[in-house]
Amino acid sequence: MTLFHFGNCFALAYFPYFITYKCSGLSEYNAFWKCVQAGVTYLFVQLCKMLFLATFFPTWEGGIYDFIGEFMKASVDVADLIGLNLVMSRNAGKGEYKIMVAALGWATAELIMSRCIPLWVGARGIEFDWKYIQMSIDSNISLVHYIVASAQVWMITRYDLYHTFRPAVLLLMFLSVYKAFVMETFVHLCSLGSWTALLARAVVTGLLALSTLALYVAVVNAHT
Numbered sequence: 001m002t003l004f005h006f007g008n009c010f011a012l013a014y015f016p017y018f019i020t021y022k023c024s025g026l027s028e029y030n031a032f033w034k035c036v037q038a039g040v041t042y043l044f045v046q047l048c049k050m051l052f053l054a055t056f057f058p059t060w061e062g063g064i065y066d067f068i069g070e071f072m073k074a075s076v077d078v079a080d081l082i083g084l085n086l087v088m089s090r091n092a093g094k095g096e097y098k099i100m101v102a103a104l105g106w107a108t109a110e111l112i113m114s115r116c117i118p119l120w121v122g123a124r125g126i127e128f129d130w131k132y133i134q135m136s137i138d139s140n141i142s143l144v145h146y147i148v149a150s151a152q153v154w155m156i157t158r159y160d161l162y163h164t165f166r167p168a169v170l171l172l173m174f175l176s177v178y179k180a181f182v183m184e185t186f187v188h189l190c191s192l193g194s195w196t197a198l199l200a201r202a203v204v205t206g207l208l209a210l211s212t213l214a215l216y217v218a219v220v221n222a223h224t
Contacts, residue, residue, distance in 0.1 A: 005132070009119050012136035017108055017143060024100045029093070031101050038087045038105025043113070045083035049076050067185065074181035080106075081173065084146075085153045095154050095220075103150040107143040115139055134198050141198075141205050148205070148212045149176045155219050165219055172212055179204060 021027060026035070057073050087102040115135055152173045155161060161169070183204060187197045 006119065009132045009136045012133065013111065013115060013119065013139045016140050017104065017111065020100075020143065021104060024104075026097070026100055026104065029097065031097070034091055034101045035105035035108065037090070038102050039109030039112075041083050041087050042106045042109035045079050046113070049079050052076060052079075070181060070184070071178075074178050077177050077180070081149060081153050081177065084150050085157055088150065088154060088157075099147065099150040099154050102153075103143070103147040106150070107139075107146040110142060110146075111139050131194065134194055137198060138201070141202055144205050144209050145176070145179070148209045149173075151212050151216050152176060155216060158219070158223075160223060161219065162222060165215065165222070168215055172208065172215065175208060179208065 021035070026032075053073060053076060057069065057076075084102045084106060087105065088098040091098050091101055118135065119132060152169055155165070156169045156173060183197070183201055186192070186200065192200065
């Protein structure tokens with residue numbers, strides 16, 4: 001039964017990534033090693049972020065939520081956008097190809113580094129726990145988040161982007177960077193349960209994805 005539970009969690013976490021790779025057309029471009037390079041860039045960026053946080057924002061301990069401190073820590077996530085831009089700038093091809101390579105490689109690296117060991121150790125445990133199902137679902141939300149972030153970076157770095165689109169893209173990028181901070185603060189203040197918090201993250205990410213998709217279509221159509 002524990003192996004069956006682990007199989008369910010593993011499939012729920014990893015199969016959407018595999019399906020995305022196959023159905024997005026990346027497999028036809030032999031983009032596997034491009035995604036691996038994006039994953040390596042992810043590791044380098046996360047290392048830089050950890051060093052920066054450990055140096056300037058040591059772990060806070062106390063009974064009151066440190067709003068300012070958490071906001072400053074969330075600002076470090078701008079490095080992810082810089083890393084995604086670096087990955088896309090090193091790949092030649094259409095915009096959607098660059099976006100999917102950067103996003104899929106980035107999200108897969110995060111999935112392996114942050115969820116692989118917990119799933120392997122925890123989901124195979126003696127007792128069943130819903131948190132591993134939640135962890136697997138959250139990995140799919142992260143995939144959507146990085147696709148959205150990559151699309152936003154691609155749009156803002158276009159040299160021919162119309163000035164009318166720039167404020168909207170910048171606003172969406174701001175929301176993407178601080179989405180995790182806003183959700184964490186909201187969950188903390190409202191004392192939401194784990195499933196409610198997961199649903200809230202999914203809804204917010206979905207709304208952000210739809211807004212970015214609408215803007216992406218408008219930008220592409222405006223330049224064709």
